[in-house]
Amino acid sequence: MQKYVIALYIRLSLEDYKYDSMSIENQHLVLNEFVSSMPESTDAEVLEFIDNGYSGTNFERPKVQELIELVRANQIDCIIVKDFSRFGRNSIETGYFIERVFPLFHTRFISINDDFDSDQHKGDTGGMDVAFKYLISEYYSRDMSMKTKSAKYAKMQRGEYQSKICPYGYRKSADGRMEPNPETAAVVQLIFQLAATGIGAAAITRELFKRGIPTPGEYKAAHGQQYHDVSRSRGRWSSSTVLHILEDERYIGSYVIGRRAVIEVGGTRSRMKDRDKWFIIPDHHPAIIEKELFEKVQAVQRRFSLPTRKIREYPLKGKVYCGCCDHALSRIAQKKPFYMCRHSTADVNSRCHTIRADAAGLEEAVLITLKKQLEILLPAHEDGTLHLDATAAKCSEYEKQLEDLRDQKQALFERYLLGQIELDTYKSRKTDYDAEIRKVKNAYAAVTAQAKLKREEQDRQSNRQEIVHSIAEADALTSELTDLLIEKVYIFPDNRIGIVYKVHDRFE
Structure with a gap:
């Protein structure tokens, strides 16, 4: 049976360092004490995600992104935070995750200090009380930001605020x-x-x-x-x-x-x-x-300003590097464009001082290399097809089972209200239904995850086929091909080239 996975999320911003109650140690203690009191914690797997020094006004935080990815992979059953502001101070984004994303993946969300448990608020975030907490937290963050900025600007005007780093000299x-x-x-x-x-x-x-x-x-x-x-x-x-x-x-x-x-x-x-x-x-x-x-x-000193200058586009733009010093090579736009290492112009004795690579010849060499790589790594007979019918049928079957079990559980509750069964009988049968529903939910989640993996593999295979056809039919190198396949092209003084590919996983 798949383990129940509990994720503890902790966030500490730079502003929170002033308050001991917000410390990572304090949050860790509060969360673990709460977990130990949960019936689900028996044999559960507890994961911890900590974003130290990040603002809660947006979700550009490494650990919260990692947590959300695990939720989308159906690998998290419950998320626990000390309070809403730890997860996020943006009311719209936080509400979106709690109301839309987490229920979609059957992930329970608990905020301890706000006395919020999503299992008790099916499909909403707890009404006006919780909504005001969101807004207060968000506006507190914005107000603090504006006050800090105003104070800093006032110091700038008086000449008191100085950067920690001095300019050279x-x-x-x-x-x-x-x-x-x-x-x-x-x-x-x-x-x-x-x-x-x-x-x-x-x-x-x-x-x-x-x-x-x-x-x-x-x-x-x-x-x-x-x-x-x-x-x-x-x-x-x-x-x-x-x-x-x-x-x-x-x-x-x-x-x-x-x-x-x-x-x-x-x-x-x-x-x-x-x-x-x-x-x-x-x-x-x-x-x-x-x-x-x-x-x-x-x-x-001459200053050139050409606002109407035409932007040149070419297939290997921003991808050609020096094989000696790893600096980007400059493309010299002459009648016959070529690449050179400007970084070595001051050092006439450097190995890369003599590098001159014809742009047209380089593009042709890269295309030929791609075609050769294609012959080795991507056999033409690969059809890239997968069948998802069986998985779809299982998903449909589990959905029907869940619907039937919920109807039976509702009918049991109605019989208890009508006095047709005793309270002890109701509790006993309800426990059985809850256990069966949890079992079917876990099986459904596993099948859903399996279906997602199959769809991703099907997409990868389809993508591989698109690459096969694109390279095979190309008469010349294009920006679309290089953006898709190539990270860097290195040029060495002996005119040897080396290619760093973007798509190792697609070629496996």
Whole structure:
């Protein structure tokens, strides 16, 4: 017999750290005490899902997503939370799961502090009382977000709020403010002096590499600030890094903050705001660059703005990488387009400095490789068919059994109300019916899960057949094919290529 599975869900946001009652340990204790009092906990399997440091305003949380996937796979019988706000503060999304998703998969939902058990509220979320708790929780979260944001913006306007991370060329002083870093400030000054002579960003990167100056990422990593993976840098500066430095107003003593805004409460996605909504505070900290030099560089450096430029589309867009340094190769759009490694332009001795791959030849080679792979991995006689008739019949049979058992249970209750049977007899027979209904439910869930697996396998086989026909009939490489099949294409100095496929499971 399939085990009864209980899922305990625990969430702790950054704001909740202030309250001991919300701690993970406290939630863990409350949930386990409740489980031990449940009759269903005998021989049940108890799983625990913890999202630590995540907001409840949305469901972009790793463990809650894992839990929902298990529910959809019919592997969870009951979910228990300390209160509604632990599962989610968004009333619409939380209500959708409790009213629609969980009942569909016969998953019971219990909120201990709210005295809510979905088995006692068939098809709803407990009426107005629970609905108001949803709304209070949601608006509390939004109100806290707005107050925090307002306080932060007020500090920005006064110049009190500062990022923990200083721009390259600066460091934190003893009082927590920004001051020039003697080691890196000299590099920033060198970049501006070179730019003022009229040379471009690419030429500046070559000069920095020639002098052996570490990149900003490498410098921070060497001083214990591991913000990025710098294993591929090898002292090679990028043009974009140089350009960002040249246009950064913080180097003339102006503090610029509040350039981006979070799109939704509790989310991580953000967008760039218009410049007039930024907070710019002149003379906020010591300048590294004189204002006259900064303005001269802005006038000298060419800025290209082509809003009507046609966006080029080609089959391997964003998929061609250097086999030596693992950086994306640039596609040079000439009469005969080719790929090259811009990251190695400063280092003439690097292996990938000489890489030049003809774009048309590469696309042809990739298509030929796909066709060869097809011959090896996907025999043409595969028909990709599965039959679900037997499973569908079993599902229908169990549904009828459940309907009959529920009718018999209702009839038993009516006989008790009419005084035709005693209370003890009613309880005894009701227990028998409940046990039989649970047994049929579990069998129905198992068959449903089996049917779902068969449907997924049928979809995979159909998908494999579509891939077979797409590749076999293709005369040239297309974006549709590469987006479907290819993760990356690596190019090596000896013109050898390597392909990383997206669809290993479809080829098995």
